[in-house]
Amino acid sequence: MRFLGISQLSLRRLNAVFSAGIVRGTTSSAAMRLVQFHRGGEGGVRVGVEQAEGQGVIDLKAFDPSMPSTMRQFLEMGQKGMDCAKRALSSGQHVVERSDIRLLSPVTGPEKVVCVGMNYKDHCLEQNAPIPEEPIIFSNDSPYYRITTLYETDSLDWEVELAFVIGRKGKHIKEEEALSYVAGFTVANDVSAHDWQMKRNGKQWLLGKTFDTFGPLGPALVTTAALKDVHNLGIRCLVNGAADQDSSTNQMIFRTEKLIAWVSQFVTLCPGDVFLTGTPPAVGVFRNPPVYLKRGDVVECQIDEIGSIRNTVV
Structure with missing residues (x-):
């Protein structure tokens, strides 16, 4: 696995779109919520489709071995996979209850994690920073449900972000065809060690973003067919219940x-590649005085129509 724009590193853990119009080669549109989950002794990791947000999950491998x-x-x-998921969702068969599974990151083991810095106008304004003229790209590491690093940093911060996942391979992709390469959207918390x-470490961004x-x-x-307008959704981060x-x-x-x-000018995008698209204002480092996460804090990142993730600092 590799990061964009740096030497190869090991991503040990990490937790097309389906455009409303017809684009040559596009994966056909369907409103679905795809998940990856663990069933314990019954087959390990599985891919499923939610009946609705927070409801039962149809086990695709049980539906079609x-x-x-x-x-x-x-x-x-x-x-082929998308068609199977649509059939499974329509069938209502092989449903497992949420209480019987452990939900995982929607994608594990991506080839690339591409991150975009300074990508919200209001976030630039809070820093008195100029609006970028071209995307600022860096890389990230492993999505998990507990944030476990405190000893190596005293500046642990939260950053809610919209993420999307590539659904098919492409290079030099035209902007007007780009959405046909997206498998779906999800929520990310770009946890950062701002010190x-x-x-430290030359003030480059990689190390502060890639702790286990x-x-x-x-x-x-969540496929785009299930979203009214992905570029007009409420996005927020709550720390211990307060909307920060x-x-x-x-x-x-x-x-x-x-x-x-x-990005596809420089690298070939592949199925499972993850993009994090930047964070809005009010992260802890830019408070006066700065506010950072501590042991026991609960961080909940929310995006309307997509859902939320909760992470506890342990």
Whole structure:
């Protein structure tokens, strides 16, 4: 696995779109919420489709034994996998209750995690920073449901972000066709150690973003057909129940189509690749005085129509 723009590192853990119009090669549109989950002794990791947000999950491998066990493998199947998921959702068969499974990151083991910095107008304004003229790209690491690093940093911060996952392979993708390469959208918490990002190790961003357990994703991979307008959704982060970030994805400077077209100039995008699209204002580091996470804090990242993820600092 590799990061964009740096030497190869090991991503040990990490937790097309389906455009309303018809684009040549597009994966057909369907309103679905795809998940990756663990069933304990009954087959390990599985891919499923939610009946509705927070409701029962249809086990795709139980519905069709030819289905793979991971989301990345499922996305690599292309239209065959999506067609199976649509049939399974319509059938209502092989439903497992949420209490019987452990929900995982929607995608594990991606080839690339592409992150975009300074991508919200209101976030630039709070820093008195200029609006970027081209996307600022860096990389990230592993999504998990507990944030476990405190000893190595005293500046642990939250950053809610809209994330999307690539559904099919492409290079030099045209902006007008870019959405056909998206498998779906999810919620991310780009957890950051700002002392390592802004003061130490040459002030480059990689190390402060890549501690084990940083970068949780979830709860589901939501196709665009299930979203009214992905670039006009409420996005917020609650720390111990208080809304510390509260904005809208309409503040994004570079939207999904632009990011795909721009990044695919340099690298081939593959099924399962993850993009994090930037955070809105009111992260802890820019408070006066700064506010950072501590042991026992609960961080909940929410995006309307997609869902929320909760992470406890332990």
